Amino acid sequence: MDFTSLELPEPVRQGIREAGFVTATPIQEAALPLALKGKDVAGQSQTGTGKTAAFLIAAFTRLLRTPAPAPAAGGATPRVLIIAPTRELTVQIESDARLLGRFTPFRILAVYGGIDYAKQRDALAAGADVLVGTPGRLIDYLKQRVWSPRQVEVLVIDEADRMFDMGFIADLRFILRRLPPPERRQSFLFSATLSFRVLELTWEFMNNPTQITIMPQQKTAERVEQALYHVGREEKFALLLGLLRREGGDRILIFSNTREEARRLEDRLVRNGWETRALTGDVDQKKRLKTLADFKEGRLPILVATDVASRGLHIEAVSHVVNWDLPQDAEDYVHRI
Structure with missing residues (x-):
């Protein structure tokens, strides 16, 4: 129409x-x-x-x-x-x-x-x-x-x-x-x-x-290639660094289930030379809006977020979505990717 x-x-x-x-x-x-x-x-x-x-x-x-x-x-x-x-x-x-x-x-x-x-x-x-x-x-x-x-x-x-x-x-x-x-x-x-x-x-x-x-033909976004890695907790970060190096990508969205884990991940990635910011519920609002704008416009390559950012936000041209933690329910997984 x-x-x-x-x-x-x-x-x-x-x-x-x-x-x-x-x-x-x-x-x-x-x-x-x-x-x-x-x-x-x-x-x-x-x-x-x-x-x-x-x-x-x-x-x-x-x-x-x-x-x-x-x-x-x-x-x-x-x-x-x-x-x-x-x-x-x-x-x-x-x-x-x-x-x-x-x-x-x-x-x-x-x-x-x-x-x-x-x-x-x-x-x-x-x-x-x-x-x-x-x-x-x-x-x-x-x-x-x-x-x-x-x-x-x-x-x-x-x-x-x-x-x-x-x-x-x-x-x-x-x-x-x-x-x-x-x-x-x-x-x-x-x-x-x-x-x-x-x-x-x-x-x-x-x-x-x-x-x-309006039910989409497939509930997850189209043309998304999904991969699952079985890995122990202590090996997760090393695998993430390896994937970032191998895959590249200029807009990478990483999801964790808690804000403590999101902040920890932000800190570890920054210390390893990756420009990263965390978007969690307790971040000052002006900073949140600036972080979102930087990510949307390609100035920030990696954003670590809790599920507060995955619902209701439509960010174009995200190259990779990483589920650092699996969400509690399938609906949230769909919204993340």
Whole structure:
């Protein structure tokens, strides 16, 4: 399906052209016709399938076609609320929203931990049409009445399964219970798996959503050559050094299960002459964003990460993925590679 075949407002068309999109991905082809008719959508699809563009195009179109409500007193009243489980995913969605919404008049803002608290609060208090955030920071500012969910017209819950995995479900419900009722807004939910607990969320907080499942022909990324090495723990590092020397590669992503192991690996690789940085949950946010940007742009050859970096991030042109530790479940393995 070509984007030109959809009835979209001109500012949205311009944003799509500017982003270089021509043909819709399977999730966009399935979700957009329903979303543009105002229906709720619960979609199962992997990271990197274009789901972010699908819900942003639908949200911007709805906002442009619906007159803005009169501004309410006391704090920001966003018309679109996008909730994501991690800071990295929040930053990525904000970046995509700015790109696709470049020609719209809407103010886009992201709130998440690890960045100057007061500065973010002041930016939010000044108002936002599209608010993207992690549950904790959204609740913080909600309790301080910096923003109000009363006028939300479009709700997006991204990586819903990860909300459960990371223990955010009570926070998510706290926010959702304060929104207008499901029939007075449009809602989208995306998840790598539509498990029973994720579906329960859709029944409780959405208005008769249409379920879409986009299952790739193969769940792991295409054209990935996978190799397994049976090796003792004390021999692992020597094998890793040998593989790095033999394989080369300019963007190598190494996964470990714990941040302690990630930091240890970073230290050992640096001492062996490999430029490496670790991306873990306790790294200062500015440093995390810089590390990610350096890796994405090819300035950093090796990134050691915990699973916080493997969900919701789509990094192009990674030459090698190394599972230093095997993940706890098969889903995480799929997301890593």
